[in-house]
Amino acid sequence: MATISDVAALAGVSTATVSRVLNGKSTVDTELVSRVREAARALDYRPNTVARNLRRRDSSVLSLVISDVENPFFTAVARGVEDTARAAGYSVLLGNSDEDPDKERAYLELAGQAQTAGVVLSPTGPGTALPEGTPPVVAVDRPLPGGRHDAVLVDTRSAARLATQHLLDQGYQRVACLTGPPGVHTAEDRLAGYREALAGRPELVRRSEFKAAGARQASELLFGERDRPDAVLVANSAMAIGLLETLAQQGLRIGEDVGVVSFDDVPWASLVHPALTVVRQPAHEIGRRAAGLLLDRIGSVRGEAHTVVLAAELVVRGSSTREV
Amino acid sequence: MATISDVAALAGVSTATVSRVLNGKSTVDTELVSRVREAARALDYRPNTVARNLRRRDSSVLSLVISDVENPFFTAVARGVEDTARAAGYSVLLGNSDEDPDKERAYLELAGQAQTAGVVLSPTGPGTALPEGTPPVVAVDRPLPGGRHDAVLVDTRSAARLATQHLLDQGYQRVACLTGPPGVHTAEDRLAGYREALAGRPELVRRSEFKAAGARQASELLFGERDRPDAVLVANSAMAIGLLETLAQQGLRIGEDVGVVSFDDVPWASLVHPALTVVRQPAHEIGRRAAGLLLDRIGSVRGEAHTVVLAAELVVRGSSTREV
DNA sequence: TTGAAAGCGCTAACAA
DNA sequence: TTGTTAGCGCTTTCAA
Numbered sequence: 001m002a003t004i005s006d007v008a009a010l011a012g013v014s015t016a017t018v019s020r021v022l023n024g025k026s027t028v029d030t031e032l033v034s035r036v037r038e039a040a041r042a043l044d045y046r047p048n049t050v051a052r053n054l055r056r057r058d059s060s061v062l063s064l065v066i067s068d069v070e071n072p073f074f075t076a077v078a079r080g081v082e083d084t085a086r087a088a089g090y091s092v093l094l095g096n097s098d099e100d101p102d103k104e105r106a107y108l109e110l111a112g113q114a115q116t117a118g119v120v121l122s123p124t125g126p127g128t129a130l131p132e133g134t135p136p137v138v139a140v141d142r143p144l145p146g147g148r149h150d151a152v153l154v155d156t157r158s159a160a161r162l163a164t165q166h167l168l169d170q171g172y173q174r175v176a177c178l179t180g181p182p183g184v185h186t187a188e189d190r191l192a193g194y195r196e197a198l199a200g201r202p203e204l205v206r207r208s209e210f211k212a213a214g215a216r217q218a219s220e221l222l223f224g225e226r227d228r229p230d231a232v233l234v235a236n237s238a239m240a241i242g243l244l245e246t247l248a249q250q251g252l253r254i255g256e257d258v259g260v261v262s263f264d265d266v267p268w269a270s271l272v273h274p275a276l277t278v279v280r281q282p283a284h285e286i287g288r289r290a291a292g293l294l295l296d297r298i299g300s301v302r303g304e305a306h307t308v309v310l311a312a313e314l315v316v317r318g319s320s321t322r323e324v
Numbered sequence: 325m326a327t328i329s330d331v332a333a334l335a336g337v338s339t340a341t342v343s344r345v346l347n348g349k350s351t352v353d354t355e356l357v358s359r360v361r362e363a364a365r366a367l368d369y370r371p372n373t374v375a376r377n378l379r380r381r382d383s384s385v386l387s388l389v390i391s392d393v394e395n396p397f398f399t400a401v402a403r404g405v406e407d408t409a410r411a412a413g414y415s416v417l418l419g420n421s422d423e424d425p426d427k428e429r430a431y432l433e434l435a436g437q438a439q440t441a442g443v444v445l446s447p448t449g450p451g452t453a454l455p456e457g458t459p460p461v462v463a464v465d466r467p468l469p470g471g472r473h474d475a476v477l478v479d480t481r482s483a484a485r486l487a488t489q490h491l492l493d494q495g496y497q498r499v500a501c502l503t504g505p506p507g508v509h510t511a512e513d514r515l516a517g518y519r520e521a522l523a524g525r526p527e528l529v530r531r532s533e534f535k536a537a538g539a540r541q542a543s544e545l546l547f548g549e550r551d552r553p554d555a556v557l558v559a560n561s562a563m564a565i566g567l568l569e570t571l572a573q574q575g576l577r578i579g580e581d582v583g584v585v586s587f588d589d590v591p592w593a594s595l596v597h598p599a600l601t602v603v604r605q606p607a608h609e610i611g612r613r614a615a616g617l618l619l620d621r622i623g624s625v626r627g628e629a630h631t632v633v634l635a636a637e638l639v640v641r642g643s644s645t646r647e648v
Numbered sequence: 649t650t651g652a653a654a655g656c657g658c659t660a661a662c663a664a
Numbered sequence: 665t666t667g668t669t670a671g672c673g674c675t676t677t678c679a680a
Contacts, residue, residue, distance in 0.1 A: 001457045003657060014667045019659055029665065044456045049437040050378045051657035054672050059374075061417075061438075069406075070399050078393055082420055086427075091434055093385075094418035096406055103410075110415055112325075113373040114385075132368045133325045212591060241591050248595070267536060267565050268592040271572070327673060338651045343675055353649065375673035378656050654677085663668075 002043035011039035022047065053115050060090045062294060063111035063119035063135075065104060068210065069096040071238060073264050073283050074122065077140060080287020081120050088295055090117065099124050099209065108134055118294040120287075126183050136297040138290045142185040143307070150297060151307045152290045156186055156263070159279045159312035160193025163233055163261045166277075166314060168197065170321050172231035172259045176204035178218055178243060179235040184210075190235050190263065204229050208239065215242030223250055231259035231320070237266045237278075244272065260319040274318025281312045326367035335363035346371065377439050384414045386618060387435035387443040387459075389428060392534070393420040395562060397588050397607050398446065401464060404611020405444050412619055414441065423448050423533065432458055442618040444611075450507050460621045464614045466509040467631070474621060475631045476614045480510055480587070483603045483636035484517025487557055487585045490601075490638060492521065494645050496555035496583045500528035502542055502567060503559040508534075514559050514587065528553050532563065539566030547574055555583035555644070561590045561602075568596065584643040598642025605636045 008015045013032055020028050021036040028036075039045075053059040062085050066074040082092050093116060095107030104124045111119045112133035119134065122141045130137060130144075137144065139151040160177075167175045177194040180187030187207070195203060206222050208214030215234065219242055222229060234240045240262035244254070252258050255274045262269075265280040289308050332339040337356055344352050345360040352360075363369075377383040386409050390398040406416050417440060419431030428448045435443045436457035443458065446465040454461060454468075462474040484501075491499045501518040504511030511531070519527060530546050532538030539558065543566055546553060558564045564586035568578070576582050579598045586593075589604040613632050 004659095005657080015658075016660080016667060016669095017665090020666090023659085025659090027665070032666085046433065046437050046455075046457055048378075048439070048657050049434075050374055050383075050439045051672090052659075054372075054374050054378050054674090055657080055659045057672070069402055070396070072394070072396075075394050075399060079420070082393075091417075091419065091431070093415075095415065096403070107415070109370065110373075113370050115372070115374045131370075133370055238591070241595065244595050266592075267562070268590075268596070271565065271568050272592070272595045273597050328675095329673080339674075340651060340653095340676080341649090344650090347675085349675090351649070356650085372673050375656090376675075378658090379673080379675045381656070649680105651680085652678090654675105656674090658672090659670105661668105661670085664666085 001048075002045040004045075004047070006043055007036065007039045007045050010043060011035040057115070059115050059117055061093050061116055062090050062291065063093045063095065063107065063116040065095040065097055065107045065111070065119060065121045067097050067099045067104075067122050067124055069094070071210070071236070072266050073236065073281065074141075076283035077122070077287040077290070080284040080289075081291045082287070083284075084288045084291040084295070088291075090295070097124055101125065101127055104128060105131065111135060118298050120290045120294060123185075125181075126185070136294060138294045138297070140286055140290045147307075148305055150293045150305050152286050152293065153307065153309050154281050154286065154312050155309050156279075156281070156312060157189045157193040157196075159263075159314065160190040160233060161197045162193075162314050163277075163279055164194045164197035166316065167231045167233065167259050167261060167320055170231075170259060174202075174204060174227065174229045175231040175233065175259075176206065176222060176229035177233045177235075178206050178208070178215060178222070178239060180210045180239075181207060187235060190233070194233055208242075210236050210238060212238045212242040212245075215239035216246055217242075219243045219246035223247070223252070230257070232261075234260065234262045237262060237264040240264075240276065254319050256322055259321070261314075265315060270317065272319075277317045277320035278315050279312050280315050282310050285310060325372075326369045328369075328371070330367055331360065331363045331369050334367060335359040381439070383439050383441055385417050385440055386414050386615065387417045387419065387431070387440040389419045389421055389431045389435070389443060389445045391421050391423045391428075391446045391448055393418070395534070395560070396590050397560065397605065398465075400607035401446070401611040401614075404608040404613075405615045406611070407608075408612045408615040408619070412615075414619070421448055425449065425451055428452060429455065435459060442622050444614045444618055447509075449505075450509070460618060462614045462618045462621070464610055471631075472629055474617045474629050476610050476617065477631065477633050478605050478610065478636050479633050480603075480605070480636060481513045481517040481520075483587075483638065484514040484557060485521045486517075486638050487601075487603050488518045488521035490640065491555045491557065491583050491585060491644055494555075494583060498526075498528060498551065498553045499555040499557065499583075500530065500546060500553035501557045501559075502530050502532070502539060502546070502563060504534045504563075505531060511559060514557070518557055532566075534560050534562060536562045536566040536569075539563035540570055541566075543567045543570035547571070547576070554581070556585075558584065558586045561586060561588040564588075564600065578643050580646055583645070585638075589639060594641065596643075601641045601644035602639050603636050604639050606634050609634060
């Protein structure tokens with residue numbers, strides 16, 4: 001690979017001039033500009049971004065640390081981040097923390113050491129701490145403890161309340177809530193919304209990790225008991241899979257025997273029968289807004305932390321009604 | 325952030341000694357080792373990987389350029405890559421080419437300029453060219469033209485043949501193939517397998533991009549014609565969504581009226597009714613093998629290109645049989 | 649075993 | 665407008 005000195009030598013100028021031409025800084029004689037351009041082309045020169053970043057003490061890559069790459073919600077967030085990052089000339093380094101605080105920490109360390117310009121992070125839990133040297137952070141989906149950081153969240157509590165209320169309105173009597181692990185903000189928030197809607201009715205709560213396997217186990221317990229629920233609010237789409245598998249296995253008809261509302265609209269929601277009623281979160285927009293906030297923060301270090309709270313939308317389909 | 329000089333100053337040694345201690349190179353007096361260690365801890369020192377990479381002229385990050393982050397197949401490949409990369413002390417820079425050769429090129433440029441140690445790439449198409457300065461590459465899912473690069477592929481042609489044969493064996497008469505864009509290797513391969521199984525019977529081929537929307541359009545055309553197919557082999561899970569939506573809309577019963585086999589086993593395949601018969605590709609293993617090949621290649625620059633071809637498995641469920 | 653010194657490729661003061 | 669020079673933070677000869 002040709003270096004800047006090779007280009008300078010071929011063009012008969014100093015490396016400083018080459019740098020100026022290539023970065024469009026200050027003004028350079030048009031004659032020299034074309035000589036440099038030509039030399040660069042002739043040598044098929046590409047600037048070494050590592051060297052550039054070292055010198056400039058920043059870079060044009062953002063880190064994105066998410067808790068589950070196989071979750072379509074986070075995948076859509078990632079696209080949102082990538083889209084606005086790209087438009088601003090940034091690229092995105094993705095890390096999958098897999099809900100593991102150790103992995104999360106490793107990726108945050110990397111973000112700092114690798115001179116990443118900033119990070120979009122969906123924290124694994126309340127224990128998330130930012131290592132020394134971490135660049136500006138925007139939290140998504142879940143807030144960072146301390147509230148000193150920008151965040152893009154969803155009003156998932158109201159959504160859970162509305163969803164639960166909807167099930168009650170449809171005549172379901174024993175509405176259960178299948179939510180995520182204790183301490184995880186989204187899990188607690190959805191649970192809180194559920195409780196609000198219940199308004200004193202007996203509650204029926206089960207927890208598992210945000211994966212299909214855990215939700216299947218929890219569902220089996222839930223429906224193995226004497227006082228079965230006749231409706232379930234489930235906290236994400238992976239868990240919905242575990243729940244629906246269990247219902248099918250037990251011969252329970254969705255909608256008719258058991259009303260279901262799941263968080264996250266997924267492409268297959270309309271393909272199951274009856275179609276799945278969901279709480280649709282604006283995942284792509286979350287990513288776009290987060291990247292936007294981060295870019296602002298990188299541009300000018302203003303003080304206050306901004307928290308953007310987006311609304312979720314209840315999309316009613318067949319799984320939450322008996323009038324099929 | 326503390327630098328290596330700060331540590332050296334505090335420990336009363338040279339930066340060279342600090343470097344030696346931190347990298348475990350050559351032998352350093354135990355006394356000095358502990359002084360350096362302590363100084364590093366006191367200052368909460370973290371090496372600047374950018375500077376290190378510049379000097380060492382390599383790095384411990386791999387690039388992964390895939391053609392669609394929202395496709396569960398590629399997401400699973402990504403996990404495979406990440407898992408083995410992490411185990412070897414590498415991290416992964418993800419780029420989403422979105423089937424766009426320009427984006428792909430941009431990410432490949434980045435991989436080279438950012439001194440990435442290697443790249444795992446699912447090429448967008450036959451036009452994919454590697455820019456000057458691209459590190460070692462291993463192709464996944466689709467081969468790179470020229471055959472000079474390592475690749476991890478799936479024998480998708482045999483799988484398509486078997487899947488088609490299975491539909492014929494089940495008594496379907498007019499089997500159609502809904503495949504990807506012309507020139508895309510996987511699209512052509514699956515089509516070829518379909519044709520082999522047809523063995524002279526009239527073929528019925530439609531193409532679209534590998535997305536739900538395109539497949540829906542194509543399906544509408546396919547089922548709007550006089551001579552409708554009574555079975556379809558569809559080339560990926562996103563396209564399957566478009567197809568199933570169309571069938572539902574037209575009131576056609578899956579399995580009974582129209583047999584369906586789709587590529588890629590997805591979590592929701594068993595939730596639709598009847599459950600979806602699929603060709604299961606070992607996505608996670610593809611990722612693991614690709615990362616393994618890449619790490620080998622990075623370790624020692626041996627000549628020959630290796631191509632690993634993995635088998636796919638037909639998983640028969642209800643959508644491809646009439647005996648529901 | 650240790651330190652001095654050079655330099656990875658680039659950018660940014662500072663002079664000219 | 666251009667070139668000279670001094671680093672960014674680290675690793676690695678080369679001497680001592």
